[in-house]
Amino acid sequence: MSRKTNTSYVSSKDTVPLIPSAEITQAAVEAGKMILAADGVRDKHVTAKEGTANFVTGYDLKIQNYLEERLALILPGATFLAEEGGDDLAKPSDGFTFVIDPIDGTANFIRGLRNSSVSVGLLYGGNPVFGCVVLPYTGETFTAEKGRGAFVNGKPIKVSERRLKDSIVLFGTSPYYREELGAATVETLGSFFMNCQDLRRLGSAAQDLVLTACGRGDAFFELRLSPWDIAAGALILEEAGGVITDIEGRPLPFDRKTSVLCGNPVNHREILELLNK
Numbered sequence: 001m002s003r004k005t006n007t008s009y010v011s012s013k014d015t016v017p018l019i020p021s022a023e024i025t026q027a028a029v030e031a032g033k034m035i036l037a038a039d040g041v042r043d044k045h046v047t048a049k050e051g052t053a054n055f056v057t058g059y060d061l062k063i064q065n066y067l068e069e070r071l072a073l074i075l076p077g078a079t080f081l082a083e084e085g086g087d088d089l090a091k092p093s094d095g096f097t098f099v100i101d102p103i104d105g106t107a108n109f110i111r112g113l114r115n116s117s118v119s120v121g122l123l124y125g126g127n128p129v130f131g132c133v134v135l136p137y138t139g140e141t142f143t144a145e146k147g148r149g150a151f152v153n154g155k156p157i158k159v160s161e162r163r164l165k166d167s168i169v170l171f172g173t174s175p176y177y178r179e180e181l182g183a184a185t186v187e188t189l190g191s192f193f194m195n196c197q198d199l200r201r202l203g204s205a206a207q208d209l210v211l212t213a214c215g216r217g218d219a220f221f222e223l224r225l226s227p228w229d230i231a232a233g234a235l236i237l238e239e240a241g242g243v244i245t246d247i248e249g250r251p252l253p254f255d256r257k258t259s260v261l262c263g264n265p266v267n268h269r270e271i272l273e274l275l276n277k
Contacts, residue, residue, distance in 0.1 A: 019122065019129060019130050019145060020074050020075060021130055021132075021143065021145055023074045024071065024074060024075070024120060024122065024130065024132060025132050025141060025143055027067060027070040027071055027074065027120070028067070028118050028120045028132045028133075028134045028141070029134055029141055030066075030070075031063045031066060031067055031102065031118045031120075031134065032117075032118050032134035032135075032136035032141075033136065034059065034062065034063050034066065035059065035063070035103060035109065035116060035118065035136045036136050036137070038059050038109070057103070057106060057109065057110060059102075059103060059109070060083070060102050060103050060106060061102075063102035063103060063118070064082050064083070064100060064102040067082075067098075067100050067102060067118075067120065068080055068082065068098075068100070071098050071100075071120070075096055075098070075122075077095060077096065078095070078096040078097060078098050078122075079095070079096070079097045079098070080097070080098050080100065081097055081098070081099045081100070081227060081228065082098075082099070082100040082101070082102070082228060083100065083101050083102065083226065083228045094125050094126070095124065095125070096122060096123070096124055097122070097123040097124075097126075098120065098121070098122055098123075099119075099120075099121040099122070099123060099227050099228050099231035099232070099254065100119065100120055100121075100228055101117075101118070101119040101206060101228040101229060102118060103116050103117075103118070104116060104117045104118070104119050104204045104205060104206040104207065104228075104229060105117060105202075105203045105204030105206075105207065107203060108203045108204065113203070114137040115137070115202050115203050115204055115207060116136070116137070116203075116204055116207075117133050117134060117135050117136075117204050117206045117207045117210075118132075118133070118134040118136070118206075119131075119132075119133050119206035119228065119229070119231070119232045119233065120132045120133075120232055121227075121228075121230075121231025121232035121233075121234075121235065121254075122231075123231065123254060126254060126255065127146075127254070128146065128231055128232075128234060128235035128254065129145065129146045129235070130143075130144070130145050130146070130235070131143065131144050131231065131232030131233060131234070131235040131236045132232055133206045133207070133209070133210045133232050133233055133236060135207060135210070139153075140152050140153055141153055142157070142210040142213065142214070142233075142236050143236070144235045144236040144238075144239035144240070145239075146235065146239070147239075148239070149239050149240075150213055150214075150235075150236045150237075150239035150240035152210075152214055157213055157214040157215070157240050158213075158214075158215065158240050158241045159212065159213060159214075159215055159218075159237070159240050159241045159242040159263070159264040160215035160218045160264055161264060161266065162218045162264070162266075162267060163266055163267055163270065164195055164196055164219070164266075164267040164270040164271060164274070165195065165196065165197065166196075166197050166218075167196045167197055167218035167219050167263070167267050168196070168197055168198055168199075168200055168216075168217050168218050168219075169192045169196045169198075169199050169200070169217070169218065169219045169220070169221070170199075170200050170201070170202060170208040170211065170212060170217040170219070170220040171189060171192070171199060171200070171201055171208075171220065171221050171222060172201070172203075172205050172208065172220075172221075172222030172225070173185050173201065173222070174222055174223045174224045174225075176224075177223075177224050181223045181224060184223060185223055188221065188223070188247075188275070191274055191275065192221075192271075192274075195274055196218075196219075200217065205220075205222060205225050205229040205230060205233070205260070206229060206230070206232060206233045208220040208222075208233075209230065209232075209233025209234065209236065209237050209244075209262065210233055210236050210237070212237060212242060212262055212263065213233070213236045213237040213239075213240035213242060214240065218263060218264065218267055219261075219262065219263030219264075219267050219268065219271060220260070220261075220262050220263070221247060221259070221260060221261045221262075221271075222259065222260050223247065223259045224257050224258070224259060225257065225258060225259075225260050226257050227253075227254045227255065227256070227257075230252065230254075230258075230260055231254055234252055234260075234262075237262050241264070241265075242262055242263060242264055242265075242268075243262060243263060243264070243265050243268040243269075244260065244261070244262035245260075245261055245262070245268075246258050246259045246260065246261065247259035247260070247261045247275065248272075249261075249272050
C-alpha cells in the first residue's frame with residue numbers, strides 16, 4: 001500500500017535527510033509490545049492471502065494502522081509502503097518512504113512459535129537510510145542509520161568472519177511461490193548443506209537479516225522477498241559490515257520483489273562462487 005501525508009520534511013540543507021531515529025524506534029518498540037499482548041488471541045480473525053501459507057491476522061492490520069498513524073506524525077510528508085495493503089509495489093518517492101512489515105513471521109505468530117518481528121525501514125530517494133527491527137520475544141531492538149553503524153539495544157554489532165565451511169546459513173523457502181520456486185530452493189539448499197556447517201529456518205526474513213548482522217548466523221538467502229521484508233534489515237546488515245545482494249550478486253532493489261543473499265565479505269564471495277558453479 002502506498003499513501004502520502006500532506007507536508008514535506010527535509011533538513012535545512014535540503015540534500016541530507018534529518019531522521020528522527022529515536023522516535024521511529026520507539027514506535028516500532030511499541031508495535032512489538034502489541035505482539036506480546038496478543039498471546040491467547042493471536043489466532044483470531046485469520047484470513048488467507050494470495051499464495052500458499054500466506055496469512056494475515058487482525059493484529060497485522062492493527063499494528064500496521066498504529067505504525068502508519070504514529071510515523072505520519074513523526075515524519076510528516078513521508079509516503080508508506082506496507083505489507084497489508086494489497087500487492088501495490090509503487091515506486092518509492094524521491095523523499096522519505098516508510099517500508100513496514102507489522103508482523104514478519106505471521107505463520108509463527110499464529111502458532112505461538114515466538115519467532116516474529118516488527119520491521120520498519122526508511123528510504124530516502126529510494127535508498128535505505130534508517131532501519132529498525134524489533135524482536136519482541138527476546139526484547140531486542142536492532143537499529144542502523146546510514147553511515148553510523150548498527151546496534152542492538154544500543155550496543156554495536158558486526159557480522160561474523162566465518163568462512164562458508166564454518167557458517168550457519170539461515171534461509172527462507174519462499175512458500176508463497178512454492179510451485180514456481182520450490183525446486184530451485186531445494187537445489188540451492190542442497191548446495192549450501194554440502195558446503196556449510198549447517199542450515200537454519202526461522203520463518204522471519206527480517207529476523208534472519210539482523211541475526212546475520214550480529215554474527216549469530218553467518219549468511220542468509222531466500223529466492224523471493226518483498227521490500228517490506230528487507231528494507232530495514234538490509235541496512236542493518238550493511239552497517240554491521242556485511243554484504244547483501246540478490247542471489248546473482250546484483251544490488252538489491254526496494255521497489256519490487258527480489259532474491260536475497262547476504263553474509264560477511266568472505267563467505268558472501270564464496271557463496272556466489274559456489275552458486276555460479
